[in-house]
Amino acid sequence: MRVLSRNLLHLVRSHAARGAAATGGVRGHQTAPREAATPLVPNEPAAPKVLTAVPGPASGRHLKDLSEIQESNAVSLFVDYERSLGNYLVDADGNTLLDVFMQISSLPLGYNHPDLLNILNDPSNVKVFINSSSRLLPSPTWPMKLRSSLLRQIYLLFHLLHAYLLPGRLGVYRGSGEALQLGGVVALTSDVFQMAPKGLKHICTMACGSCSNENAFKAIYIWYRTKERGGSVDFTQEDIDSCMGNQAPGVPPTPASFHGAFHGRTMGCLATTHSKPIHKMDIPSLDWPIARFPLYKYPLEEHVRENQEEDRRCLEQVEELIHKYNSLGKPVAGIVVEPIQSEGGDNHASPQFFQQLQQIGKRTGAALLIDEVQTGGGPTGKIWCHEHFDLPEAPDIVTFSKKMLTGGYFCKEEFRPPQGYRICNTWMGDPSKVLMLKEVLNVINRDRLLDNVNETGDVLYKGLATLEQRFPQHINSLRGRNRGTYIAFDGNTGAKRDAIIGKLKQQGVHTGGCGDKTLRLRPALIFQPHHAHIFLDKLETVLTGL
Amino acid sequence: MRVLSRNLLHLVRSHAARGAAATGGVRGHQTAPREAATPLVPNEPAAPKVLTAVPGPASGRHLKDLSEIQESNAVSLFVDYERSLGNYLVDADGNTLLDVFMQISSLPLGYNHPDLLNILNDPSNVKVFINSSSRLLPSPTWPMKLRSSLLRQIYLLFHLLHAYLLPGRLGVYRGSGEALQLGGVVALTSDVFQMAPKGLKHICTMACGSCSNENAFKAIYIWYRTKERGGSVDFTQEDIDSCMGNQAPGVPPTPASFHGAFHGRTMGCLATTHSKPIHKMDIPSLDWPIARFPLYKYPLEEHVRENQEEDRRCLEQVEELIHKYNSLGKPVAGIVVEPIQSEGGDNHASPQFFQQLQQIGKRTGAALLIDEVQTGGGPTGKIWCHEHFDLPEAPDIVTFSKKMLTGGYFCKEEFRPPQGYRICNTWMGDPSKVLMLKEVLNVINRDRLLDNVNETGDVLYKGLATLEQRFPQHINSLRGRNRGTYIAFDGNTGAKRDAIIGKLKQQGVHTGGCGDKTLRLRPALIFQPHHAHIFLDKLETVLTGL
Structure with a gap:
């Protein structure tokens, strides 16, 4: 078991490192810089805005309507997808909620990302969305679509060109390669990025x-x-x-x-x-x-x-x-x-x-x-x-x-x-989804979204570690993979977890539960440090008021 | 079993009625009028056009490429979905094939129907395609979308207005109601149309x-x-x-x-x-x-x-x-x-x-x-x-x-x-598909596509009955529900069925098999009598040459 314990210690160390800034009773999330609050999605709301109870009367009316034709016991909130943007969902009552759950971890770029909307300006893309083609009759572009999305490889040449043309915006995946940026030129230190898990082609x-x-x-x-x-x-x-x-x-x-x-x-x-x-x-x-x-x-x-x-x-x-x-x-x-x-x-x-x-x-x-x-x-x-x-x-x-x-x-x-x-x-599957994925990868690359996830994850984790120390009577068992925003903590009971989720909603923050008493965070990849601070502030308010 | 035999006789009678014009050795499909060949989809090709073997060398190259990354043993033909239109698919080699199989019965309006392409000109529809929303957070418009598609009801008032405004284009579903058109005014003789099967809400x-x-x-x-x-x-x-x-x-x-x-x-x-x-x-x-x-x-x-x-x-x-x-x-x-x-x-x-x-x-x-x-x-x-x-x-x-x-x-x-x-x-499910279905129903209604299916089905069935009588050494067991284009016949052996499908492809006609030795027809709802005649002509050529 020597190897096992070394690995477990590694996990422990990364958890401990994340939590370090949070020790000593400092409110970690307030010490982080707040000035860099330019949203990755232009025109995104600056903050949640709650006008009614959440869910409000309009959601209630829609639920009554929907229940007449469809079993809807698990539905409560109705979302106005036309008005939702980035990390913010707007519900049927006009409430603007910071979405830290993002359709059960499903929308990588949040709501109505301009680059995704943009792909439908191309008539040939529109045809991909309209013609549901069978697996037996693929398009000649299908292999290329797969190679540029699910099997995407980013080669050295691409990186070099990208670095010269857009030196400030170079995005380097950290997946399987490491890169050093030297005066606008990229030197790849190991293999280049590939989207597919290493070894699976x-x-x-x-x-x-x-x-x-x-x-x-x-x-x-x-x-x-x-x-x-x-x-x-x-x-x-x-x-x-x-x-x-x-x-x-x-x-x-x-x-x-x-x-x-x-x-x-x-x-x-x-x-x-x-x-x-x-x-x-x-x-x-x-x-x-x-x-x-x-x-x-x-x-x-x-x-x-x-x-x-x-x-x-x-x-x-x-x-x-x-x-x-x-x-x-x-x-x-x-x-x-x-x-x-x-x-x-x-x-x-x-x-x-x-x-x-x-x-x-x-x-x-x-x-x-x-x-x-x-x-x-x-x-x-x-x-x-x-x-x-x-x-x-x-x-x-x-x-x-x-x-x-x-x-x-x-x-x-x-x-x-x-x-x-x-x-x-x-x-x-549906080729239109692969087309969307390709554009998502372009945005991940251009906007360095994996870096963003790791930076935001640090803010979230440290802030939550502080709150866990301040409110041990309410929450515990903070956990997350050593980087990223895939973070969860437990309420002391299932009822307390449910109360936290419900009260966060009234504060304009949408989260989700899992297991018996866990609150899980599943924000989009565009969830930035300033969003993390808003979430932490609202959670602090809720925990203080419990 | 008296009731049973009456019902079976009913099925027999409708089969017999369809086949009536085909008796006596007349080539049924050639006796039908051919002048009304205005395609329901504007600019649709007038006929198949075969430039290479089908599948041709380009399809072969794409298959080799795709096989490197995906199991593709069941794939042979690659389809250019940008150039395909209506009932005609254009393959990777530029061959134009009349599609009587239509993605295993999947595209109701064929390829790139202009009304479907058009829905993506509406920015609010684009948002439906881009935001994959979870079942737990429906849009306020979701109940209405369901009611106007899967649960669509067409009321008397709508019919009357429709009849006055567009008297020449009145489309009446024959599903659960019957209508009489009297000088541009519709009198409904029983209940109005509903999309959902009667009794299922x-x-x-x-x-x-x-x-x-x-x-x-x-x-x-x-x-x-x-x-x-x-x-x-x-x-x-x-x-x-x-x-x-x-x-x-x-x-x-x-x-x-x-x-x-x-x-x-x-x-x-x-x-x-x-x-x-x-x-x-x-x-x-x-x-x-x-x-x-x-x-x-x-x-x-x-x-x-x-x-x-x-x-x-x-x-x-x-x-x-x-x-x-x-x-x-x-x-x-x-x-x-x-x-x-x-x-x-x-x-x-x-x-x-x-x-x-x-x-x-x-x-x-x-x-x-x-x-x-x-x-x-x-x-x-x-x-x-x-x-x-x-x-x-x-x-x-x-x-x-x-x-x-x-x-x-x-x-x-x-x-x-x-x-x-x-x-x-x-x-x-995906709300964008429900949006598309709503538009499909608009087109079915406007263009009287169920009438078209029945008219075309008659031409197909009668023509096939003639060919079955002429070529009993090749095909048999013609069958189809008493109306419609959902028709099949058997090859005398599985190998013969496969040969017919393969040779039809070289003639520019795409069909499909099922069971051990059956050739099934699954055209789109826009498959018109003149398309049926093209198919019958090509099939006659194939059967003659077998």
Whole structure:
């Protein structure tokens, strides 16, 4: 366990470093500079503005109307998408709310970003939005669209030109390369940026997160059974007859998942989802292995030993379960895991946990699928959260959706089915979403949004650490990946968390819950330090008044 | 079986009536008038134009490129969506093909319809396309958008005004109302048109067909188990614990499906799909009841008794299976059926079959779900194919996608879950697709596209009946719902069907296959009689040269 403890210590250190400025009772968020408040989205409101209760009477009327035709028990607020801009949503009652939840982490550039609106000024782009093309008849520009978005590579030459032409605006991804800017010229110190997770060059697009996971699971089953067939693409008559009758196709492979996980709500995904009973109640499921995911104690630096022990216990259980199901004739073909369990309560695990998990997969012949549907696209300060784990090699499959606008997955070559029509549907995603993603990447690059996420994340984390120290009777367990705005903390109870979210709304700040008592922050990539200060001020007001 | 035989005879009569002009060796399609060839889409090409082999070298190059990054075994042709227009696709080699398959029945108005392109001239519509909003934060205009698209009602006043202002262009849906045009004034003889299937006022939107079916299944499970709880919304601790561990939530409900069915490719859908082994191979499934779907002999008028017998056998088996699974402790909560089995080979069944199926559901306590993902939106000459069945009451759930642009389902009120968050995901469809659907309905109405579908369907059917009589050594089993362009025929073998599709492509006509040896027609709603004649001419050339 020496390696494990070194990694866990690394996580601890980065947490501790972030929290450093917050120690000693200083109100960290007020010490940060406030002058640099130029919004990345021009004409964005300067502050929240609350005119009515939130939700107000207009939202109430719309809800009554909508409920007549659609089950709407989970809806409360109606949003005026015409008037919303940047980090601010305007609701049906005209209230202007700072959005720190951003459609469950879904809009990477916030509302009505001018560069995204602009792409529809190009008539050829309009045609992409209007013609929903099937997967079987791609456009000649489709490979190029994929290469310039999901498989984007930024080469040295591009960087040099960019540096000469726009020296002040050079954006360098920090994903897999490091760059030094020397008088307007860029020297790349290692490899150049690539959008796809390192080591994964193959992709499959899908319409949504659930379909991405469902089809990634299928890719794993097919890979596993193809291995069993020694690579043959011929099926036996028994294989054919049994699968057509819903009977075991040979030995049916299973995925292993974790308690607290959320991978979606279609049947296959739901059988690997274990976050809340209301998601699963009454829906048929399958007896698939479910292991314990680490539940750390916070602050990490005060619970190093317990958390190392928790890692060890969980890893042991994963491996035991895989052996058990293998011996029961339900071979485990894959391990399905979120890099941060999000719906389940923002549960983090150490880089070492994931490194060991990958090793367990290798020892047992199970693929490793990392579900980055909620974490992917930049909010952790890297495009992919699993980049923080320093895995010795790429995960086998990485799924995405939400901030990526299109769903889909990256995979190693051996996870491409050997025949057509196996992973297929009519649309397989929407080229217009890929077009939007390309523009999002342009803006991330131009406006250095990953730098912004890390700067803002520091302000948020330090400010929250101060508030956690001042209000231990209300909040605790502040946590976040070492960089970025993907941050959460717990209310002392679920009711207190709900009260904080509700009162923040009356203060003009929209946040979201997850797990039993967690408040999660999921702002857009354009959420800047001055937005973080507004959020922290409002939270302080709420905590003071509780 | 007296009622059954009357209904089957009705189906026979309508088939026979369509075929009447085709008897006697007349080349039916050449006797129809050809002068009225004004395309509904201005500037549409006048005819196919083939410059290279199809697919040509450019498609080959793009395929090689795409294959490097994406599994593309099912792809052959690349389509230039910028240059494609109306019923004509232009491929990467500049070939202009008449598209009688239209993205697997998906584009209701063909390529780049000017009215659809036009909606993006409105800046407020552009914002709908750019802001992917979550289901939990709808726009205030969302209820209105639903009412003006999926739940559209056309009232008497609207019709009268429309008739006065645009007397020559009055479009009257034939769905559930009948209209007489009297000197520019409309008298409605029964109820007015409504878009939603009669009796279904509640809706749920989804991104794609698979998600629509997955969630409709969930609505059925929840409905079934809520009934078992006597309507209570409280769960027992045992319910909660068992579902979180993937164990049987009480008694797990199951759906009954049919051999030959296709309901999608995510795990729940796939367990009700039984069309081709390549779809299901290696994917875990569940032991759910699968009944035989009628496989009729054609021409229907020569096989009345056998086909009646086939209906009876299949219905008996459905009911037996439901009783069997109920007694095995796997209660059947729903019957899932396509109105025409499409991927499975365009297998039709009589109205009486569906009427009796609905009765079986009522007797056994199972809901009836009609999957109109491929049939819905007009191609059968009515908006919903099941309108042809004269069911005494509405099916419990109707799912849709493809031509409707948005996925989703209509349902009776009792199929709305009693709690929120049970049927839910981040996006739950895309408001921009609903916006497009609204415009599609405007065009259907203005251009009387259901009338066009029926007129064109007659030309197609009669012409094909003639060709079937002339070339019995090549094709047989012509079939189609009594109105509309949703028509198919078989090649004498699968290889012959494939040869016909391939040679049609070289003639500039794009069609598709289904089942083992079926060629299916799935043109857009703007496919006019003159397009039908072009298709028939090219098919005649191909069949002559075989």
